Amino acid sequence: xxxxxxxxxxxxxxxxxxxxxxxxxxxxxxxxxxxxxxxxxxxxxxxxxxxxxxxxxxxxxxxxxxxxxxxxxxxxxxxxxxxxxxxxxxxxxxxxxxxxxxxxxxxxxxxxxxxxxxxxxxxxxxxxxxxxxxxxxxxxxxxxxxxxxxxxxxxxxxxxxxxxxxxxxxxxxxxxxxxxxxxxxxxxxxxxxxxxxxxxxxxxxxxxxxxxxxxxxxxxxxxxxxxxxxxxxxxxxxxxxxxxxxxxxxxxxxxxxxxxxxxxxxxxxxxxxxxxxxxxxxxxxxxxxxxxxxxxxxxxxxxxxxxxxx
Amino acid sequence: xxxxxxxxxxxxxxxxxxxxxxxxxxxxxxxxxxxxxxxxxxxxxxxxxxxxxxxxxxxxxxxxxxxxxxxxxxxxxxxxxxxxxxxxxxxxxxxxxxxxxxxxxxxxxxxxxxxxxxxxxxxxxxxxxxxxxxxxxxxxxxxxxxxxxxxxxxxxxxxxxxxxxxxxxxxxxxxxxxxxxxxxxxxxxxxxxxxxxxxxxxxxxxxxxxxxxxxxxxxxxxxxxxxxxxxxxxxxxxxxxxxxxxxxxxxxxxxxxxxxxxxxxxxxxxxxxxxxxxxxxxxxxxxxxxxxxxxxxxxxxxxxxxxxxxxxxxxxxxxxxxxxxxxxxxxxxxxxxxxxxxxxxxxxxxxxxxxxxxxxxxxxxxxxxxxxxxxxxxxxxxxxxxxxxxxxxxxxxxxxxxxxxxxxxxxxxxxxxxxxxxxxxxxx
Numbered sequence: 001x002x003x004x005x006x007x008x009x010x011x012x013x014x015x016x017x018x019x020x021x022x023x024x025x026x027x028x029x030x031x032x033x034x035x036x037x038x039x040x041x042x043x044x045x046x047x048x049x050x051x052x053x054x055x056x057x058x059x060x061x062x063x064x065x066x067x068x069x070x071x072x073x074x075x076x077x078x079x080x081x082x083x084x085x086x087x088x089x090x091x092x093x094x095x096x097x098x099x100x101x102x103x104x105x106x107x108x109x110x111x112x113x114x115x116x117x118x119x120x121x122x123x124x125x126x127x128x129x130x131x132x133x134x135x136x137x138x139x140x141x142x143x144x145x146x147x148x149x150x151x152x153x154x155x156x157x158x159x160x161x162x163x164x165x166x167x168x169x170x171x172x173x174x175x176x177x178x179x180x181x182x183x184x185x186x187x188x189x190x191x192x193x194x195x196x197x198x199x200x201x202x203x204x205x206x207x208x209x210x211x212x213x214x215x216x217x218x219x220x221x222x223x224x225x226x227x228x229x230x231x232x233x234x235x236x237x238x239x240x241x242x243x244x245x246x247x248x249x250x251x252x253x254x255x256x257x258x259x260x261x262x263x264x265x266x267x268x269x270x271x272x273x274x275x276x277x278x279x280x281x282x283x284x285x286x287x288x289x290x291x292x293x294x295x296x297x298x299x300x301x302x303x304x305x306x307x308x309x310x
Numbered sequence: 311x312x313x314x315x316x317x318x319x320x321x322x323x324x325x326x327x328x329x330x331x332x333x334x335x336x337x338x339x340x341x342x343x344x345x346x347x348x349x350x351x352x353x354x355x356x357x358x359x360x361x362x363x364x365x366x367x368x369x370x371x372x373x374x375x376x377x378x379x380x381x382x383x384x385x386x387x388x389x390x391x392x393x394x395x396x397x398x399x400x401x402x403x404x405x406x407x408x409x410x411x412x413x414x415x416x417x418x419x420x421x422x423x424x425x426x427x428x429x430x431x432x433x434x435x436x437x438x439x440x441x442x443x444x445x446x447x448x449x450x451x452x453x454x455x456x457x458x459x460x461x462x463x464x465x466x467x468x469x470x471x472x473x474x475x476x477x478x479x480x481x482x483x484x485x486x487x488x489x490x491x492x493x494x495x496x497x498x499x500x501x502x503x504x505x506x507x508x509x510x511x512x513x514x515x516x517x518x519x520x521x522x523x524x525x526x527x528x529x530x531x532x533x534x535x536x537x538x539x540x541x542x543x544x545x546x547x548x549x550x551x552x553x554x555x556x557x558x559x560x561x562x563x564x565x566x567x568x569x570x571x572x573x574x575x576x577x578x579x580x581x582x583x584x585x586x587x588x589x590x591x592x593x594x595x596x597x598x599x600x601x602x603x604x605x606x607x608x609x610x611x612x613x614x615x616x617x618x619x620x621x622x623x624x625x626x627x628x629x630x631x632x633x634x635x636x637x638x639x640x641x642x643x644x645x646x647x648x649x650x651x652x653x654x655x656x657x658x659x660x661x662x663x664x665x666x667x668x669x670x671x672x673x674x675x676x677x678x679x680x681x682x683x684x685x686x687x688x689x690x691x692x693x694x695x696x697x698x699x700x701x702x703x704x705x706x707x708x709x710x711x712x713x714x715x716x717x718x719x720x721x722x723x724x725x726x727x728x729x730x731x732x733x734x735x736x737x738x
Contacts, residue, residue, distance in 0.1 A: 090630050110632035111516035112586030131634065132516030168516060195519065196510025 002301040006118045006125040009134035010175040018176060021297050022144050022153070028293035029148075032068070041300050042071035047103040048096060050076045051128065052089075055107055057263060057288065058128050058137075062105045065295035069303075071103065089113055090120055097121040102306055103299060106130075111168075124302040132166050137298060138262055139172035141291040143180065145283055146217055148290070149258050154181045159211050159253075160202075161187040161243060162221030162270050163232075165194045169262045170221060174200055187211035189243060191232040192223075208243050215253040219260045220245055220271050228269070236269055246272045250281065258283045314358055315339035316732060321362035321693070323348070326369070326666035327682030336367065338689040341731035346683055362693055365726060368665045369681050370402025370433075370690035371646055372672040374492075374570060375546060375618035377467070377639070379710075380426055381419070382411025387623040387710050392643065393431025395709040397736035399644040400692030400725040401619070403434040403673070403680060408445070409467035415440035415451045417459035424460050432735040433728075434690070436676065438463045438492060441480055447471045450480045453487040462676045465492035465546065468593050468638075470528060472498045477532070481541035490675065492544045493532055495553065496594055500524035505634050507595045511580050518634060522601065525594060526552040533560040536567055544675060545569040548614055549594050551604035558613055568675055570616035573642050573649040576606050578715060588629045588636035589715045592620075609667055610659045616675065617667045619646045623711030641709045648721035651696055655722055661696070689732040698724035 002020055004012065013021075031037060047066040051059050059075065066073040076096075087095075089108070096104065097120065104125045106114045111131030118125035129135040147153040158177055164170045164186050177184050178201050186197060187205045198204055205211030212218060223239065233239045245259065259275055259282045267273040276282055316338045323334040323346070330348065337345040337357070373396070379386035396404050406423060408414035414423060420439050427435035439461035443449045453464060464480070471477045471493065484491050504520035506512035512519040529545055533556055536543040548557065548569045560567045574592055579599045583590045590596060597605075608614045622639025629636050642649070650668065653659040670681035680688050704717040728736035 088627070088631060108632065110634045112634075113632035115586060116632055130516070131632075134516070165513075171514070171516060194513035195508040195521070196513050199510040200514070 002305065004302070005305060007136055007298055007302060008115050008118060008125065008127045010136045010139050010172045010179070011134070013179070015179050018140070018143065018180060021140055021294065021301065022147055024297035024300065025140075025144050025290070025293040028296040029290065032289070032293055037068050038070060039068070040070045042066065042069035042303050045071040045102040045303055046100065047071045047073045047105065047299070048076060048101045049073065049105045050078065050092070050096065052078050052108045053129070055128070057291070058107065061288070061291040062128060062295050065292050065299055066103070068292070069296055069299055071299070089117060093117045093120045097123070102303060124306060126298060126302065129168055131168065132171070133168055134172045135168040136172050137291070137295055138169050139176040140298070141287055141294040142173055142219065142260060142262075143176055144290045144294055145260065145287050146258070149283055150216060156216040157183045157185065157214055158217040158219060159185040159187055159215045160219045160221065161208065161211070161245065163192045163223045163227060164188045164197065164221070165192045166224070166227070167221050173219065174202055185211050185215070187243065189233055189239070192227070208249055209252055212249055212252040215257050217258055217260060218245065218250065218253055222262065222264065222266060223270050240269055244270055244272060245275050247274055250275055257281070260284065260287060262287070315344070316358045316360060318360045318362055318367055320364055321367035322364060323683055324366055324368035324661045324665050325683040326662050326670040327684055329662050331660070331662050336683065336691070338729070338732045341689055343683060343685060343687045343689050345685060360693070360727070365693055365695045366661065367691060367693050368661070369669040369683055369687070370692050370728060370730065371400050371668045372676070372678065372681055373401045373404040373619050373621070373643065373646065374616055374672045374676065375572070376404040376406055376621040376643065377409060377623065378406045379623065380410065380423065385710070386625055389427045389430040389435060391708065391710040392621070393433050393435070395641070395643040395707065396431070396433045397728045398708050398725060398738070399646050400694060400728050401433060401643050401646060402690035402692065402728060402730045403436065403678060404643070405462060405676065406435060406437040407467045408438055408440040408465065409469070413440050413445045415443050415445070417452065417455040420456055420459040420461050432733070433730050436462045436678070438465045440464065441466045441491065442471060442476060445469045447473055448476060450476070450483060453483060453489045457487055457489055462678070463490040463492045463544070466494070468494055470494045470496050470498045474531060474535070478535050478539065481535050481539040481543065484541045485539065490542045490544055492546050494547070495525050495529040495532055495545045496520070497524040497527040500527070501594070505591055505595060506583060507580055507597050509580070509598060515583070515586070520595065522550040522597060523552055525550045526556060529553045530556050533557070533565065533567060536560065536565050537563065540566070542566045547572050547575065547594065547618065547620060548605055548608070549575040549597050550601045554604060554608050554613060561613070568615040570618045571605050571609050571614050572618050572620040573646055574620065574640055574715060575602065576609065576617065577649050577652050578602070582715065583633070586633040588631060588633050589640060589713050589717065591633060591636050591638050592640060593638040606653055606658060610653070610663055615667065615671045617650060619643050621709070623709055624713045625711055629713050640713055640715050641707065641711055642714070643709060644707050645702070645714055645716050645721070647694060647725060648723040649716065651723035654696065689729055691729040692725060693727040694723060694725045696723050698722065700724065
């Protein structure tokens with residue numbers, strides 16, 4: 001039983017919801033490896049991808065997920081549409097709603113914007129990232145990757161490193177991994193830690209070597225270039241020196257520790273190319289594969305809860 | 311103003327001037343209070359009689375911080391609609407803020423606003439004028455001319471004057487003009503772009519935030535300047551616990567310093583923004599519960615002097631946006647009393663202290679008559695039932711903009727009547 005109308009964040013999900021999504025996604029991983037990848041679960045359904053922030057991989061992943069389930073998928077190019085002419089989010093939502101979509105996938109630069117939109121439409125809304133708040137499908141695909149690699153999604157020590165303060169991926173992952181009863185660490189310069197982070201149920205490290213010791217999973221985050229010029233960190237090279245993941249630092253983690261990254265990566269900034277491309281440790285490309293499967297699972301579960309009268 | 315004599319009988323009088331809270335009545339004639347009777351009510355002899363039915367009769371509220379959209383944004387609030395909202399809320403005097411379009415930095419604009427208000431509003435309207443030209447924070451305005459035109463104080467409203475040299479000049483110069491300098495104590499380099507208070511909660515919501523210390527930092531600067539210049543200074547809104555000890559020290563040192571707090575910061579906290587409801591987006595942002603409690607206690611205990619509504623009307627469009635992009639502010643004239651009564655019903659505040667902060671002290675600070683029930687005082691009165699329960703429906707508000715955070719909340723306290731200069735301006 002998946003009793004949700006929308007997927008707005010990990011916060012609203014129970015551990016059993018998360019397991020249910022991952023179980024279903026496991027099946028889609030297999031399907032996606034077959035020559036015939038289509039099922040008719042969403043036949044007749046309309047999915048609109050509304051991305052206020054440019055995104056290649058997340059949008060492509062949602063598009064592919066919808067199409068493989070048989071939905072009609074439309075991408076709204078917000079950058080060139082009426083939004084540029086000053087139309088508000090709510091008016092755009094009402095306009096789209098009149099076209100009777102069944103599933104609306106939304107990414108927006110403001111925290112809470114996707115929840116606001118979900119109050120104004122009759123369809124299921126999927127949060128594809130809202131500001132610094134949540135990015136639930138990223139956390140779910142990370143969870144699936146970990147579960148498949150480690151054989152379990154509990155009692156693991158997982159370090160999340162980088163720009164925690166501005167990362168919705170970090171927030172969703174902290175929520176998800178805590179709900180599944182793991183030990184979560186965050187590693188970042190003090191200027192990139194959100195205030196009150198010590199009350200998130202995580203262990204906080206500013207020393208990367210300390211934080212990596214004994215970890216099963218090392219999750220790196222992308223850092224925006226504009227934060228590396230003195231605003232939060234003095235320079236790229238100092239950041240890489242202290243918080244960039246290198247083979248030497250990774251050696252402090254468990255021998256079988258895996259390395260993750262939500263992409264796109266900045267090689268030589270937050271992660272050394274040698275580590276990123278080490279097929280024994282890096283599961284970064286696997287994460288992309290899991291992304292399509294997890295999104296198929298979520299789309300299917302939400303579509304099953306749609307009222308056909310809408 | 312002349313009006314027929316009125317006798318108020320059977321009231322529970324609240325007089326912050328003397329601290330009296332007990333049965334009694336009033337005789338009003340010629341727009342002023344002619345006699346105050348404590349205990350048994352006197353007989354009526356040919357005058358209009360208002361039987362108060364045992365409800366509270368108190369001096370009308372004097373609200374020091376009200377934004378009106380004239381000139382420039384009448385669609386948000388006009389003096390007529392603000393006046394109606396004030397009367398319905400038991401506010402008999404309010405002070406308009408200079409953040410208009412154009413801002414009130416010129417004596418002619420001050421005169422225009424006061425003339426418009428006299429024509430359109432049935433309550434007493436005063437105005438503050440800008441402290442710096444164009445609210446730009448760079449050049450001081452003509453303090454003397456602005457005061458002569460009728461401004462009761464000088465402020466840049468929500469704009470904090472970042473430049474200490476400019477602020478120092480304004481405060482030093484005010485010793486010659488006698489102007490009251492009202493400032494918004496927020497360090498703007500920290501608060502710019504922020505829409506929540508830094509902490510676990512804002513971090514979980516992923517909202518841009520300002521540390522609570524931004525208030526203390528600016529307040530400490532201002533108090534240092536007040537000490538060195540001898541200016542009369544009023545901090546418009548204190549909302550954090552950290553700002554209280556500098557304020558207490560300044561008062562102990564005998565500086566001419568006062569401070570206010572808004573009805574929202576007295577009754578709401580940061581958890582109220584949980585659903586990203588833009589009606590809870592305020593400046594300064596809502597604080598932690600410990601801060602709310604501390605400022606409420608400081609107000610009840612005498613450290614904070616004044617309660618304001620910080621009435622800031624915003625149209626529907628400005629609030630129908632994601633939280634971070636929505637406009638700040640909330641209307642408050644009509645919710646002033648029921649909001650404050652929450653503290654009274656919680657046993658945290660007496661009615662006499664409430665009216666000291668809401669009527670007597672603001673009147674004193676601004677040099678206005680009123681705020682007390684005594685012979686010769688203006689007959690600006692509010693009659694209300696402090697217990698009457700209701701669920702607030704924002705569409706029933708008289709203010710032109712309906713952006714109240716109390717929408718659909720349970721409130722207690724209904725205004726039954728408001729009189730200004732002996733004229734009844736509201737009947738509830």
